[in-house]
Amino acid sequence: MENRRTAQLVTVAILATTICASAEVRKEFRFAVGPGATISVTNQYGPISVKAGSSNQVVVTAVLHSDKVEVDHNQSGNRLDIISHLLFESTADTGRVDYELSVPADANVTLRSTTGPLRAEGLHGDVVLEGSQANMDVRDVRDAHVHIKTLNGTVTLNNIRNGHVEVASVGGNVVLNAVSGPLVQVNSTSGQIHYNGDFGNGGEYLLTSHSGDIEASAPNDASIDVTARSVRGKVENDFLLEPKHSSFVVKAGSAFAGTMNKAASSVRLFSFSGKIHLKKR
Amino acid sequence: MDCLEFQEILPDVIDGSRNSEQEAHLKSCPVCSSLVADLHLISREARQLQEFAEPSPRVWNAIELALRREGLIREPQRGPALVPPVARRWSFGWLAPVAAVALIAFGVLVYQRGTRVPQPIAHAPAAVPAAVTSVQSAKNLTNPNDEDRQLLEAVASRSPAVQAEYATNLQNVNAYIRDAEESAQADPNDEQAQQVVMDAYEQRATVYQMALDHSLP
Numbered sequence: 001m002e003n004r005r006t007a008q009l010v011t012v013a014i015l016a017t018t019i020c021a022s023a024e025v026r027k028e029f030r031f032a033v034g035p036g037a038t039i040s041v042t043n044q045y046g047p048i049s050v051k052a053g054s055s056n057q058v059v060v061t062a063v064l065h066s067d068k069v070e071v072d073h074n075q076s077g078n079r080l081d082i083i084s085h086l087l088f089e090s091t092a093d094t095g096r097v098d099y100e101l102s103v104p105a106d107a108n109v110t111l112r113s114t115t116g117p118l119r120a121e122g123l124h125g126d127v128v129l130e131g132s133q134a135n136m137d138v139r140d141v142r143d144a145h146v147h148i149k150t151l152n153g154t155v156t157l158n159n160i161r162n163g164h165v166e167v168a169s170v171g172g173n174v175v176l177n178a179v180s181g182p183l184v185q186v187n188s189t190s191g192q193i194h195y196n197g198d199f200g201n202g203g204e205y206l207l208t209s210h211s212g213d214i215e216a217s218a219p220n221d222a223s224i225d226v227t228a229r230s231v232r233g234k235v236e237n238d239f240l241l242e243p244k245h246s247s248f249v250v251k252a253g254s255a256f257a258g259t260m261n262k263a264a265s266s267v268r269l270f271s272f273s274g275k276i277h278l279k280k281r
Numbered sequence: 282m283d284c285l286e287f288q289e290i291l292p293d294v295i296d297g298s299r300n301s302e303q304e305a306h307l308k309s310c311p312v313c314s315s316l317v318a319d320l321h322l323i324s325r326e327a328r329q330l331q332e333f334a335e336p337s338p339r340v341w342n343a344i345e346l347a348l349r350r351e352g353l354i355r356e357p358q359r360g361p362a363l364v365p366p367v368a369r370r371w372s373f374g375w376l377a378p379v380a381a382v383a384l385i386a387f388g389v390l391v392y393q394r395g396t397r398v399p400q401p402i403a404h405a406p407a408a409v410p411a412a413v414t415s416v417q418s419a420k421n422l423t424n425p426n427d428e429d430r431q432l433l434e435a436v437a438s439r440s441p442a443v444q445a446e447y448a449t450n451l452q453n454v455n456a457y458i459r460d461a462e463e464s465a466q467a468d469p470n471d472e473q474a475q476q477v478v479m480d481a482y483e484q485r486a487t488v489y490q491m492a493l494d495h496s497l498p
Contacts, residue, residue, distance in 0.1 A: 070283070072283050072284055072285060074285055083284070085283065085284055085310070085312070086310075086311060086312065087309055087310065088308065088309045088310070088311065112494075114494075130491075130494075132443075132491040132494070149487055149490070149491075150491075151446075151447075151450060151487070151488065151491045152446065152450070168483060168484065168487050170450050170453070170454060170484055170487055170488055171449075171450055171453070187480045187483060187484065188484075189450070189453045189454050189457050189481075189484045190453050206476075208477060208480050210453065210454075210456065210457035210460065210461075210481070210484075211453070211456075211457075227473075229473070231460070231464060247470075268473065270473060270477060272457070272460045272461075272464075
């Protein structure tokens, strides 16, 4: 009798799980676009991942986790908007949609999600990512603007070449690996900033935090003109820098300045209470 | 009916004329219902603004006196005249400067109202002070604590779980602004310090932007 009851309970549980699982709906949308298309995806709950694909088509795969959410899409010429449309009484679970997009590599992409994560890969159009809690990952992007805003999400940029990179992170950490460009600017209140690369050849690199630590690793052949200052934090430098004439006040332990090699790129590291470390790689 | 279709007929909806399908969408869609509520609020506020900003007769009198002093309005000439009477030549050209002055007066009134009345949380505060070289203390701004409190209330009403997180972030960002301003004031010639003030304000604007984003859970 006891065994039979247990079996019944197990069966009910399996059925419930199956029903829940079957509530997931997978949808696919295809849109023809021209060069330099503008694509935006707004998704309150769930990930958005964008990769380079066909040169004239956008393929959107959306997995809807319940019938409490719909996917609205609107194409006007070369502009495409995809929006998760939350229905009444939806929650973070029932309103979740998982997006995967394949877009032309030259598309300009804007992704917004509260929870994320957000990911863009292999593009050479502009990339804009926004989300309060969303972790963000951008990789293999070149010749493009990369603009990122987050409250507490972790931002990871890998292999961004010739970029115009602007990252604003209030509390999330920011990691830049092999990121170079005419402009690389990171601003954070309490998040840590890690830069690992060679600072390119002729760009401007501004890494600023209030209380987060800043760590920049570069090879011996990096060509930089660097200033670093922490108002209340400690500053360390592993390189032998050439002194330079400037109004910047050098103070042992809290500020340093100097050049290396041909000083092609300008590097400015600034924090109020975070520790700054320019490391030899 | 989806959001796009609904938003196309938004003006009709705001006027109060809506059919059952539109009504059903409004009830089922939090985004559109929030949008309609916002528009109603703006409409109500605008009506109050109009009432408040109507200049008193004294303003018109003052404008008239000023125009007479400037010679833009002259008394009709007495005595024989070769030209037709003024009344016949009277044109409404003088109304142009009057309208211009009235417009300026109206603008001043609206501006004064804007500085006196607490702003509803419908937009982020200015990201960056107008001139960084004349950096204001955070204490001199329209009380940031009030703005923050309103923001946190708005966050709590929509998503209580994240209120503490926003409170912490605002606290940190305000500390950032204080430090940045002190640093810039200590050395007004320090270009980097001036830049950091802007960076700090951008962080504050980011917090507000995220909090007011309608995609907030």
